[in-house]
Amino acid sequence: MDTARGVACLLVAVICLSCAAAAAARSPAARLHHHLKRLNKPAVKSIEVRQAVFLWFYLPRSSFLLDLGKLFVLGGCPSSPFAVVLCSGSYPRTSNSVVYELQIEQSPDGDIIDCVHISHQPAFDHPYLKNHTIQTRPNYHPEGLYDESKANVASTSNGERPMVQLWHRNGRCPDGTVPIRRTKKDDLLRASSMRRYGRKRHTTANPMSVNPTMLNEGGHQHAIAYVQGDKYYGAKATINVWEPKIEQPNEFSLSQLWILGGSFGEDLNSIEAGWQVSPDLYGDNNTRLFTYWTSDAYQATGCYNILCSGFVQINSEIAMGASIFPTSSYSGSQYDISILIWKDPKEGNWWMQFGKDYVLGYWPSFLFSYLADSASMIEWGGEVVNSQPDGVHTSTQMGSGHFPEEGFSKASYFKNIQVVDSTNNLKAPKGLGTFTEQSNCYDVQNGNNGDWGTYFYYGGPGRSSSCQ
Numbered sequence: 273m274d275t276a277r278g279v280a281c282l283l284v285a286v287i288c289l290s291c292a293a294a295a296a297a298r299s300p301a302a303r304l305h306h307h308l309k310r311l312n313k314p315a316v317k318s319i320e321v322r323q324a325v326f327l328w329f330y331l332p333r334s335s336f337l338l339d340l341g342k343l344f345v346l347g348g349c350p351s352s353p354f355a356v357v358l359c360s361g362s363y364p365r366t367s368n369s370v371v372y373e374l375q376i377e378q379s380p381d382g383d384i385i386d387c388v389h390i391s392h393q394p395a396f397d398h399p400y401l402k403n404h405t406i407q408t409r410p411n412y413h414p415e416g417l418y419d420e421s422k423a424n425v426a427s428t429s430n431g432e433r434p435m436v437q438l439w440h441r442n443g444r445c446p447d448g449t450v451p452i453r454r455t456k457k458d459d460l461l462r463a464s465s466m467r468r469y470g471r472k473r474h475t476t477a478n479p480m481s482v483n484p485t486m487l488n489e490g491g492h493q494h495a496i497a498y499v500q501g502d503k504y505y506g507a508k509a510t511i512n513v514w515e516p517k518i519e520q521p522n523e524f525s526l527s528q529l530w531i532l533g534g535s536f537g538e539d540l541n542s543i544e545a546g547w548q549v550s551p552d553l554y555g556d557n558n559t560r561l562f563t564y565w566t567s568d569a570y571q572a573t574g575c576y577n578i579l580c581s582g583f584v585q586i587n588s589e590i591a592m593g594a595s596i597f598p599t600s601s602y603s604g605s606q607y608d609i610s611i612l613i614w615k616d617p618k619e620g621n622w623w624m625q626f627g628k629d630y631v632l633g634y635w636p637s638f639l640f641s642y643l644a645d646s647a648s649m650i651e652w653g654g655e656v657v658n659s660q661p662d663g664v665h666t667s668t669q670m671g672s673g674h675f676p677e678e679g680f681s682k683a684s685y686f687k688n689i690q691v692v693d694s695t696n697n698l699k700a701p702k703g704l705g706t707f708t709e710q711s712n713c714y715d716v717q718n719g720n721n722g723d724w725g726t727y728f729y730y731g732g733p734g735r736s737s738s739c740q
Contacts, residue, residue, distance in 0.1 A: 304457060307466050311455040311579060313393060315386035318454070319443040321595070322382060383438075384454040385591050387445035393452065398581035400638055407634060408586055411618040414506060416690075416698040436627070437561070438595040444588070450633075451591035452578060462521075462552055470553070470579030473570055477651060478536040479707035491660070495670060495708040495716040495730040496653030499691060499701040503646040506614030506622075506692030507531060512684045513547055513607045515559045515599045516669035519734070523657040523668045524550035526562070527684065527730075530651040531613055531622070533642030540569035541643040543622055543635060545611050547596055558595040561609070563624065567640045585633035590626055602672065603681050614692045620644065646694075650701070652686050653716060654730050665713060665739050671731025676717040684731045687724035700726050713739035 395401055445451045455469075463469035477494035507529050516525040528546025544564040549557055553576065565582060566574030577592035578585060585592070600606045612625040620637035637644045654670040671684025690698040704726060706716045713735075718728035733739075 303466060304460055307460055307469070308455060308457065310397070311394070312386065313388045313452065315388055316449050317387040317443075317446065319385040319387070319439055319445070319451075320382065321385065321439045321442055383594065384456075385439045385445070385451045385594065386454050387449040387588070388452050390448055390450050390586065393450050393585055394578050395581050395584045401581065401584070401636070404584070404636075406584060406586065407619060407621065410614075410616050410621075410623045410631065410634070412616060412696055414508075414612070414614050414692045414696050414698045417508070417612075436589075436596070436630075437591060438558075438597040439591065440589075447588055449588055450585040451588065451594070453591050453593040455579070456555075458555055459553075462555065470575040470577070471570065472564070472576070476530060476532065476536065476540060476542060477653075477655070477707060477709075479705060491657050492655060493658050493670075493709050493714060494653060494655045495706075495711075495714040495732070496651045496655075497686070497689070497701075497704050497706050497716060497718055497728045497730075498649060498651040498653075499704055500649040501703065503648070503694060504531070504650050504691050505617075505646055505694060505696065506612065506698075507647075507650045507652070508610070508612040508688065508690045508692075508698060509652050509686045510608050510610045510688045511546060511686055512671070513559060513596055513599050513609055514672045514684055515557065516549055516671065516673055516731075517667070518549055518551055518557060518669075519667045520659050520661055521551040523659055523666055524548055524552065525654070525656045525668055525670055526550070527654045527671060527686075528562075528652075529611060529613070530649075531643065531647045532649040532651065533640065533645075533647050536569075538569050538571065539641065541567050541640045542570075542574075543613060543643065545613060545624055547609065554593065559597075559599050560593055560595050561590070561626070563592055565635055565639065567643075573639075582639055583633055583635050587630055587632045590630050590632055592632075600672065600681075600684075602674070606681055608687075610688075614696070615646070617696050650691055652689055652728075654684070654714065656714070656734065658734070665735040667733065667735040669731070669733055670714045673731065673733050675732050676715050676729035679729065683729040685724075685727055685729045687727035689726045689728075710739065712736075 390406065396404065439451070460466050460469055477496050479496075479498055509529050511527055518525060526546055526548035528544050528548070531543040533541040542565065546562065547559050548562045549559055551557055554560060562576055563583065564574065564576050574580065574582065596609065598605075598607060610627050613622060615622050616634070621634040622637070622643065623634045624632045626632055642648070656666070656668050656670050658666045658668070660666065672682065674683045676683050689701060691701050693699050704718060706718055706728065708714055708716055714730070714732035716728055716730040718726070720726050
């Protein structure tokens with residue numbers, strides 16, 4: 273009897289321990305750990321992004337003492353474990369003074385870029401990519417890029433050549449790896465659910481069905497140019513880069529191109545790329561390079577950047593979701609990025625190129641239904657989320673936050689826009705249309721000239737006296 277009672281007690285203890293283990297596995301902390309492990313692959317090398325403040329000052333050539341908060345620098349050419357200091361004697365104000373540049377590293381908890389072995393990236397979590405042979409380069413490039421000398425990786429009105437991404441200040445990834453922005457605990461906790469992290473709702477602008485009573489359905493508004501009515505095998509644009517102001521953390525502002533196939537129902541295929549400001553996704557207001565894809569109208573497939581399996585990255589220099597720096601300023605220097613997406617005529621994969629030099633990777637054709645053949649519509653332009661805070665229109669800006677009629681250096685633009693035709697040639701789009709839900713909030717105006725080819729200005733401030 274005692275033996276039977278002992279066995280029963282042992283069974284109860286085992287069951288209780290099993291239940292406790294199962295409960296622990298289902299706990300929020302365990303789910304969080306599971307998702308972080310899935311998203312963040314083992315890194316060969318990690319690069320921490322530190323945002324910097326630069327100070328320039330003139331001081332005598334003799335020794336000096338600089339008290340900057342808790343930072344004390346002593347000597348003719350200062351140095352400190354808390355700062356990087358560059359001394360230059362080439363810009364003397366007087367014979368007894370010299371220019372000093374002081375760079376203070378401020379944000380040690382910024383982005384972390386993990387250099388992940390190319391064969392260990394998230395793409396290969398997809399069951400159809402388990403034994404995939406990586407295509408290291410496209411078989412064919414489109415012909416007919418619009419005057420490449422006028423469409424650099426990044427260009428300015430005064431000929432400066434800025435840094436492509438902010439993390440390059442702190443290092444580079446070695447060959448054979450791909451740079452991946454590390455997902456942190458706070459990123460997941462900001463999401464509406466861990467399962468939906470990195471995904472967005474059905475948001476593509478449909479110029480053919482505008483219902484005035486549903487202008488803010490889903491909370492998304494657009495100002496775009498578009499073409500349809502043919503088969504398209506890619507698109508290109510040079511996009512003006514800004515840092516629009518976002519009113520609410522759950523809102524975003526982006527500028528991108530869309531490669532679309534299927535209907536605007538539940539079977540929409542979409543490949544998207546451009547720049548965005550999204551506090552909810554990234555935890556800050558930095559302007560960032562991004563991509564997105566879906567094969568079922570944003571329901572169960574696809575994601576931003578490489579936050580799920582699908583996109584195969586081959587480039588070791590450009591990180592999806594990383595900050596672009598610098599950005600344009602009102603009546604000041606203008607900075608652009610160029611994006612080209614095209615379908616390889618041989619393999620059928622959809623490739624992405626950033627600027628003239630960076631072929632980033634590809635979306636395998638099997639990810640899509642309609643886009644496995646071709647696209648039926650191309651869109652270029654801006655999109656914002658309007659959450660209608662306090663029952664009025666958001667003041668989240670699109671583009672520069674100014675209307676198209678203000679023109680260059682004030683309004684944001686897309687220029688050199690082209691489509692790829694069935695012969696793998698880039699051509700000017702025919703029958704370009706424009707669309708916006710509320711032109712009093714965000715507007716678009718297109719044009720054409722010899723320097724910019726087909727272009728348009730777009731954007732706006734959101735809430736104003738004429739937009740409530």
